[in-house]
Amino acid sequence: MAKHPSIVPAVSGSDALTQDVLAGLKKSPKELSPVWFYDELGSFLFDSICELPEYYITRTELQIMREHAAEMAASLGPDAALIEFGSGTSMKTRLLLDHLEMPRAYVPVDIAREHLLDAAGTLARDYPHLRIIPVCADFTQPFDLPANVAVARRRVVYFPGSTLGNFDNVHARSLLKRMREIVGGSGAVLIGIDLRKDPRVLERAYDDAAGVTAEFNLNALRHVNRELGADFDLDAFDHLATWVENQSRIEMHLVSRRDQVVHLGGENIAIARGEHLRTEYCHKYTLEGFANLAGTAGLAVQRVWMDPQERFSIQLLEPRRIQ
Numbered sequence: 606m607a608k609h610p611s612i613v614p615a616v617s618g619s620d621a622l623t624q625d626v627l628a629g630l631k632k633s634p635k636e637l638s639p640v641w642f643y644d645e646l647g648s649f650l651f652d653s654i655c656e657l658p659e660y661y662i663t664r665t666e667l668q669i670m671r672e673h674a675a676e677m678a679a680s681l682g683p684d685a686a687l688i689e690f691g692s693g694t695s696m697k698t699r700l701l702l703d704h705l706e707m708p709r710a711y712v713p714v715d716i717a718r719e720h721l722l723d724a725a726g727t728l729a730r731d732y733p734h735l736r737i738i739p740v741c742a743d744f745t746q747p748f749d750l751p752a753n754v755a756v757a758r759r760r761v762v763y764f765p766g767s768t769l770g771n772f773d774n775v776h777a778r779s780l781l782k783r784m785r786e787i788v789g790g791s792g793a794v795l796i797g798i799d800l801r802k803d804p805r806v807l808e809r810a811y812d813d814a815a816g817v818t819a820e821f822n823l824n825a826l827r828h829v830n831r832e833l834g835a836d837f838d839l840d841a842f843d844h845l846a847t848w849v850e851n852q853s854r855i856e857m858h859l860v861s862r863r864d865q866v867v868h869l870g871g872e873n874i875a876i877a878r879g880e881h882l883r884t885e886y887c888h889k890y891t892l893e894g895f896a897n898l899a900g901t902a903g904l905a906v907q908r909v910w911m912d913p914q915e916r917f918s919i920q921l922l923e924p925r926r927i928q
C-alpha cells in the first residue's frame with residue numbers, strides 16, 4: 606500500500622485496517638495514522654514537499670551529507686554492513702557509499718517491494734562491486750537479517766530523513782532499542798534528527814504557500830475513501846500545522862469545516878464543526894533531548910554533524926558501554 610515506507614500500518618487486511626481507522630476516529634481527539642498519506646499521489650506529493658522552499662529538511666540533510674560524508678564514512682570504518690531503514694530510492698546513501706571503505710554489504714529495508722527491488726537494481730548497476738541484499742520488511746517490527754550480515758563484525762543502521770520524529774517518544778525509544786539490538790555491541794547507528802528552531806519556520810515548513818502539504822494531508826482522506834470505501838468530503842476539511850511547545854513537535858491536523866457524518870465499515874462517525882483529526886507528529890529535538898532519548902535506548906551520541914545554521918543534525922550513535 607504505502608510507497609514511502611517511513612511508517613507502515615500496524616495491521617494489514619482491509620477489515621483490520623477499517624477497524625484500526627475506526628478506532629482512531631473514535632478517540633478524543635480523533636486520529637488518523639500518517640500511513641494514509643502515502644499512496645501513489647501521496648508519494649508524489651511528499652517528493653514535491655522535499656523540493657519546497659519552506660521545507661528545509663531534505664535540502665539541509667543533503668548539504669550536511671555532501672559536506673561530511675567522508676568523515677561519516679571514516680567514523681564507520683572499513684568492512685561495515687550498512688542496513689538502511691526505509692531505504693526508498695537510497696539517494697542519500699549513495700553519498701555515504703561513495704566514501705565507505707570496503708563495505709561488506711548494503712541492506713536496504715523497505716516495505717514497498719517493487720520500489721525496493723527497482724532501487725536495488727539501479728544501485729547495483731552503479732556500484733557493481735557492492736553486495737546489495739534487499740530486505741522487504743516493516744522496520745518497525747522485528748525482521749530477520751540475511752545470515753551473512755547478521756554475523757558481520759560491524760553492523761551499521763542508517764536512518765536518514767528525521768523520520769524518527771514522526772513517532773511518539775515511546776515508539777521512538779523502542780525503534781532505537783531495536784536498532785541497538787541489530788547493531789550489537791560493536792556496531793553503530795547513523796541517524797538524521799531535525800532540531801528545534803523558531804516555531805514560525807517550522808509552521809511554514811509544514812504549511813507551505815503553494816498548499817502542497819495541505820494537499821498531502823488531505824490525501825490521507827482520499828486514500829481511506831478509495832481503500833476502505835469511506836466517504837470523507839475533502840472540501841469539508843482544512844489543513845492545520847501547529848507547533849505544540851510542551852511536546853516539542855509540529856502536529857498536523859485536519860479541521861472539520863462543518864458538522865458532518867462520515868460512513869466507514871457500516872458505522873456512522875459524527876464530526877463536529879471545528880473538530881480536529883490529528884494526522885501526524887513531527888518531533889523536533891534539542892541535542893541534549895535527543896541524547897537523553899538515545900541514552901534510554903542504550904545508545905550514546907559519539908558525533909554530531911550539522912549545517913552552519915544548526916537546523917538539522919546527522920548523529921553517530923554507538924552502544925553505551927556498561928560501566
Ligand code: AVI
Nearest residue numbers: 611654766767768771818887
Ligand atoms: C517523513 N517525515 C520525515 C516528514 C516530516 O517532515 O516529518 C513527513 C512530512 N509531513 C509533512 N511534511 C513532511
